[in-house]
Structure formats: C-alpha cells, structure tokens
Amino acid sequence: MNVKRILGLFDDFDQASAALHELRNANLPHLDWNDVTIKSPIEHPDVESVLGVRPIPIRKYTLVGALLGGSLGFLGIATAQGNFFSQLKGGKPIIPLPPDFVLTYEMLILGGVYITVLGFLIAAGLPTRMKSELYNTAVSEDQIGVMVKSNAHCIAEVRKIFEKHRVLSIQEEVVK
Amino acid sequence: MNSVTIDGVPPHGGHGAGSSTGGGVTQAREKDIREDIAWAQINRDVLKSLDRPRASYWILFAFAFCLFLVGVACEIYQYNVGLGVSGMNNPDVWGLYIATFIFWIGMSHSGTLLSAILHIIHADWRKPIYRFAEAMTTFSLMTAGLFVAVHLGRLWQIYYALPYPNERWTWPNFQSPLLWDAMAIFTYLSSSILFLYVGAIPDFAICRDNASGWRKGFYDKLSLGWMGTDRQWRNFRVAYLVIACFLIPLAVSVHSIVASDFAMSQQPGWHITSFPPYFVAGALYSGCAAIITLFIMLRHTFRFEEYMTLPILDKTARLTFAIAMVWTYLNLIEYSSVWYGADAVAKETLIQRATGPYAVYWWAMNFLGSVVPFALIFKRLRANLTVMMIVSLLLNLGMWLERWMIVTPTFAHGYEPWTWNHSFFPSWVQWGIVLGSFGWFGMLFMLFCKLVPSVSMYEVKEMVFHRKLAKLHTREA
Numbered sequence: 250m251n252v253k254r255i256l257g258l259f260d261d262f263d264q265a266s267a268a269l270h271e272l273r274n275a276n277l278p279h280l281d282w283n284d285v286t287i288k289s290p291i292e293h294p295d296v297e298s299v300l301g302v303r304p305i306p307i308r309k310y311t312l313v314g315a316l317l318g319g320s321l322g323f324l325g326i327a328t329a330q331g332n333f334f335s336q337l338k339g340g341k342p343i344i345p346l347p348p349d350f351v352l353t354y355e356m357l358i359l360g361g362v363y364i365t366v367l368g369f370l371i372a373a374g375l376p377t378r379m380k381s382e383l384y385n386t387a388v389s390e391d392q393i394g395v396m397v398k399s400n401a402h403c404i405a406e407v408r409k410i411f412e413k414h415r416v417l418s419i420q421e422e423v424v425k
Numbered sequence: 426m427n428s429v430t431i432d433g434v435p436p437h438g439g440h441g442a443g444s445s446t447g448g449g450v451t452q453a454r455e456k457d458i459r460e461d462i463a464w465a466q467i468n469r470d471v472l473k474s475l476d477r478p479r480a481s482y483w484i485l486f487a488f489a490f491c492l493f494l495v496g497v498a499c500e501i502y503q504y505n506v507g508l509g510v511s512g513m514n515n516p517d518v519w520g521l522y523i524a525t526f527i528f529w530i531g532m533s534h535s536g537t538l539l540s541a542i543l544h545i546i547h548a549d550w551r552k553p554i555y556r557f558a559e560a561m562t563t564f565s566l567m568t569a570g571l572f573v574a575v576h577l578g579r580l581w582q583i584y585y586a587l588p589y590p591n592e593r594w595t596w597p598n599f600q601s602p603l604l605w606d607a608m609a610i611f612t613y614l615s616s617s618i619l620f621l622y623v624g625a626i627p628d629f630a631i632c633r634d635n636a637s638g639w640r641k642g643f644y645d646k647l648s649l650g651w652m653g654t655d656r657q658w659r660n661f662r663v664a665y666l667v668i669a670c671f672l673i674p675l676a677v678s679v680h681s682i683v684a685s686d687f688a689m690s691q692q693p694g695w696h697i698t699s700f701p702p703y704f705v706a707g708a709l710y711s712g713c714a715a716i717i718t719l720f721i722m723l724r725h726t727f728r729f730e731e732y733m734t735l736p737i738l739d740k741t742a743r744l745t746f747a748i749a750m751v752w753t754y755l756n757l758i759e760y761s762s763v764w765y766g767a768d769a770v771a772k773e774t775l776i777q778r779a780t781g782p783y784a785v786y787w788w789a790m791n792f793l794g795s796v797v798p799f800a801l802i803f804k805r806l807r808a809n810l811t812v813m814m815i816v817s818l819l820l821n822l823g824m825w826l827e828r829w830m831i832v833t834p835t836f837a838h839g840y841e842p843w844t845w846n847h848s849f850f851p852s853w854v855q856w857g858i859v860l861g862s863f864g865w866f867g868m869l870f871m872l873f874c875k876l877v878p879s880v881s882m883y884e885v886k887e888m889v890f891h892r893k894l895a896k897l898h899t900r901e902a
Binding site for chain 2: 286287288289290291292293294297300303305307308311326329330345348349351352354355356358359361362363365366368369370372373374375376377378379382384386388389390391394396
C-alpha cells in the first residue's frame with residue numbers, strides 16, 4: 250500500500266491540540282506516533298508534549314564541545330609554548346598556568362558554542378530541502394500544521410479527524 | 426483566517442489587527458505590546474521594513490557612508506605617510522585608537538545583556554528589541570577589530586602578530602593580556618555571529634515564504650529549510666538557551682580582559698583592582714545608551730511604533746539608569762581607593778586628570794556619565810523621544826570620553842616625570858578615523874536592517890500569545 254503524507258492546517262493551538270489528542274486516542278493501526286509532526290509559527294511546549302517525550306541531544310554536544318575546546322585549547326597553547334616560544338623566561342615557568350587558564354576558558358566557550366550550533370543543526374535536521382516534505386507558507390504566518398505519514402487507509406482516518414476539528418485546509422501527497 | 430475565540434477573545438489576534446485608533450492607543454501606552462495584534466500583521470509590518478523604509482533611512486545611510494569615506498581617506502593617508510601623522514609618539518602611544526577600540530568593545534555588551542541575560546530571566550519585553558541589539562554587538566566587535574589594525578600602523582606587516590612557527594623567532598607572549606584580548610574578542614565575535622544567526626533562522630523562513638526574486642533565494646539559503654517542525658523548535662529552544670548561557674560569562678570575561686590590558690600594567694591610574702568590574706559596568710552602560718539611540722531611530726525609520734513601544738523604552742531607560750548608578754559607584758570606588766591609598770604617584774595622576782590640560786574632558790565625562798542619567802528618573806522625560814535621544818547621545822559621549830580619559834591622561838602623566846607630555850592632543854587623522862568608525866558601524870547596521878528583520882517576528886508572536894493567555898487566565902480566575 251502507498252505511503253502518504255497529510256498536512257492539516259489549524260487556526261490555533263487548541264484545535265491542533267484537540268486533533269492530536271483524538272488522533273492519539275484513536276489508536277489507529279499502522280500509525281507510528283513518531284511520524285506525527287507539528288509545524289507552527291512559534292514554539293509551544295504544551296502542544297508538543299502531546300507528541301510525548303522526544304529526544305533533545307544538544308546538551309551532550311555542548312558538553313563534548315566545551316570539554317574538547319577547553320582541553321584542546323590548553324594542550325595547543327602548552328604545546329606551542331613548550332616547542333616554539335623563544336622568549337627568555339628568566340626562571341619563570343615555560344607553561345604558566347594562570348594566563349593559560351584564561352585562554353583555556355575562552356577556548357572552552359568557543360568549543361561549547363561551535364559544537365552546540367553543530368549539534369543543533371544535526372538534531373534539528375538542518376539544512377534540509379524544502380521539497381522533501383509537505384509545507385505551507387501559512388505555517389510561518391499564523392497557522393498550526395499537523396503532519397502525519399502513514400498508509401492510505403490510515404491517512405483517510407486522519408483526514409476525518411482533522412475535518413472534525415475544523416481544519417482550515419488539507420494537503421496530501423504520496424511519499425516516493 | 427477564520428477567527429476562533431476562547432471566551433470571546435481571539436487566540437492570536439483574529440480581528441482588530443493593526444488597528445491603532447480608538448481605545449487601542451490608550452492600552453498600547455500602558456502595555457509593552459498590544460495583545461490583539463494579529464500574527465499575520467506582525468509579519469507584514471516587519472517585512473515592510475525590508476522593502477520600504479522612510480526617506481530618513483537613506484539620509485542616515487548616506488550620512489554614515491560619508492563618515493566612513495572620511496575614515497577611509499584618513500587611513501589611506503596614514504598608511505601612505507606613516508603612523509606619525511596620527512600625532513602619536515612617546516609617551517602617548519595609544520591615543521584615540523585604543524580608546525575607541527574599548528568604546529566599541531563596550532558597546533557590544535548591549536546585545537548580550539538584552540539577548541542572553543534578559544532571555545534567561547524571562548524578561549519578555551526584550552523580544553521586540555533584542556535583534557538589533559545583537560546586531561549591534563556583532564558590528565561593534567567588527568568595528569573594534571578594525572582599530573587593532575589601524576593602531577598597528579604598518580598594515581603590510583600585520584602577519585608579524587600572527588602565531589605560527591617561523592624563523593623570525595617571534596611568537597606571541599601568552600602571558601600578555603593583549604593576546605588574551607585577541608582570543609577573547611575572536612571568541613565573542615564568532616559566538617555573537619552564531620547567536621544572531623541561529624536566533625534569526627525562524628525569521629529567515631518567514632522572509633523566504635514572503636519574498637520573491639533574488640531575495641527568495643537569499644532567504645532560502647539562510648533559513649536552511651526551516652519549516653517550524655516540533656523537532657526544530659525543540660532543539661532550537663535548547664540550543665538558543667545554551668548559547669545564551671555561554672555568552673554571559675564570555676561577555677564578562679571579554680571586558681575584564683580588556684580591563685586587564687590596563688590593570689596589569691604598572692601605569693599609575695591603571696593598576697587598580699576594580700578595573701574589570703568597572704569596565705564591564707561601563708560596557709553595559711554605553712551599550713544600553715546606544716540601544717536607546719537606535720531604538721528611537723528604528724522606531725521612526727521603519728514605522729515600528731507598534732513594537733518598539735514607549736513602555737519598552739521606559740524599561741530600557743530604567744535599566745540604563747540602574748547601570749549608570751553602578752558605573753558611578755565603581756567610579757567613586759576607583760577615585761576613593763586611589764585618593765586614600767598609599768600610592769602617591771597614582772594620586773598625583775588623579776589630581777592631574779581633574780586639574781590638568783584634560784580636566785575639561787574629565788569633568789565632562791563625570792557630568793555626562795553620572796549626572797545626566799538622573800534625567801532618566803523622570804517618567805515624563807522617559808516618555809519624550811526627543812529628550813531620550815539627546816540623553817542617550819550624551820551618555821554615549823560621556824562613555825566615549827571615559828575611555829579617552831583612561832588612556833591619554835595616564836600616558837601624558839606617567840610614572841617618570843621625564844616622560845610627561847601634557848600638550849598631547851590627537852591629530853585630525855585620528856579624529857577622522859574615529860569618525861569613520863562610526864560611519865562604518867552605521868553603514869553595516871543600516872544594511873543589516875534592510876536585509877534582516879530588525880524585530881524578531883516569531884518572538885513578538887510568542888510575546889503576544891503568552892500575554893493573551895495570561896490575560897485569559899486572569900479573566901477566568
């Protein structure tokens with residue numbers, strides 16, 4: 250059976266939320282809840298919570314980035330000081346810890362920020378091609394979209410639920 | 426759009442949108458933003474700023490461009506003839522260049538304050554104005570970076586300063602705060618650019634969905650295919666918060682390190698423990714004053730009266746006053762610790778500042794920085810845009826004088842009497858380059874406002890949405 254996608258646009262979060270709740274309670278066979286997506290102009294954690302707990306791995310990236318940045322920063326500076334620094338030190342340490350701490354601190358933040366952004370792009374699936382899935386420009390304006398991917402029979406049921414909750418418009422496509 | 430109501434109130438402004446007549450104005454004067462602005466109206470109002478600004482936009486841009494040309498001409502002259510034309514010589518080897526460098530670094534702190542600190546404490550009134558403050562951060566840092574190169578003089582030998590193994594046996598001194606400066610500013614600049622960019626991705630998507638022609642492709646690339654999915658929002662929320670958390674200690678460290686350029690030296694007047702917090706307070710102060718200036722300019726130029734409202738200006742002004750008092754307090758701490766300390770040379774330098782050839786500028790700095798902000802305690806003045814514009818410009822003049830008064834009088838009256846030179850005054854070349862930096866900043870800022878929404882559309886929508894919900898809950902209760 251063909252796999253299809255359906256995108257229903259709602260006027261507000263309450264309607265979208267109600268549709269999602271009914272969709273969840275309907276226990277439709279062949280509907281994988283991970284294939285249900287909300288598209289909205291603003292974030293709305295309460296409505297997103299209907300979808301259940303979904304992973305946010307960014308903090309792990311942040312931790313790795315900060316640790317990598319800090320440790321590589323210190324090692325890089327210490328290596329440079331130990332190998333290339335030619336200024337006479339007059340008995341002072343070749344690798345002085347207090348000033349190196351300042352640079353390590355900056356590198357920790359640099360690594361943390363860079364890898365957090367990288368983690369965000371990976372976790373959010375960006376960059377992505379717009380043509381790869383259903384989209385309506387009203388989502389970036391003032392409407393809330395609920396998108397479901399499933400087989401044709403299930404999609405027909407989903408459509409009924411959307412219509413029951415006063416959906417504004419519906420788009421469908423066959424997933425290639 | 427069909428308007429569905431909850432207890433008679435449309436969930437996201439189905440009607441009354443864009444109306445600015447009748448009772449709405451009275452309400453808008455009291456609230457940070459009207460709750461009945463439709464989301465579609467927010468898009469339209471902000472996107473309009475990318476297309477049709479008032480004529481004042483082009484006048485400001487032309488003015489900034491002229492200033493920039495003056496700066497470029499002076500820099501070309503200095504490049505061809507040599508650094509001597511700047512008038513800088515022993516003992517004053519830093520002049521206006523480093524003073525203005527500190528000024529621009531300080532200016533950059535406004536974005537962090539509004540975007541990061543106020544974001545973390547959930548002060549949602551920042552939402553309509555944080556985007557341009559973030560842009561200020563980025564462009565201020567870019568302008569500050571120019572002064573390092575200008576100050577070096579011999580631009581063709583700038584690679585001498587870069588750390589790479591070589592046969593010249595030169596290598597940056599890692600124990601010098603100047604090198605920490607380079608690292609800190611690079612980190613701050615790149616992090617600020619990323620913070621600005623990541624925060625603007627949802628707005629780039631709005632621009633993409635409403636643009637045509639070359640702009641469509643431009644915003645399409647910048648938006649990275651953002652579609653507002655729950656996955657994207659979920660990760661966006663955490664990433665933005667994490668970067669904000671990183672930026673706060675970073676901003677503090679940047680200006681503390683810039684303060685260390687001075688405080689770690691043995692120069693009388695600089696070797697003061699309270700310099701880092703004093704610099705950070707000064708940075709936030711000048712940044713807030715600049716936000717007020719640009720707030721008023723953008724409000725007029727792009728017709729943002731609905732978003733950059735008087736209550737938000739009022740809050741910004743009160744914040745500026747609070748920071749001004751912190752700065753004044755730290756200034757007094759500095760003076761009193763020098764006055765009552767055992768360092769006779771530092772005390773003499775302080776007396777020299779107050780009575781010597783730079784006394785006019787020193788007293789002007791104290792007056793503008795500590796007395797003028799008292800205008801901000803009057804509500805009537807805070808609601809007057811002309812007064813606020815003048816006050817904000819005066820505050821920034823005071824903060825620029827502060828940086829100049831840190832650099833020049835100390836060099837002019839240093840530790841050794843034979844190094845004294847009380848007659849030093851910057852040459853026209855230095856003034857020209859300083860003016861040029863304002864032009865460069867202004868030009869970049871105006872270009873930014875024409876290409877990137879200077880009001881964050883999705884955050885304003887959130888603000889309107891949450892305030893409406895709060896109102897509903899209050900009504901229900």
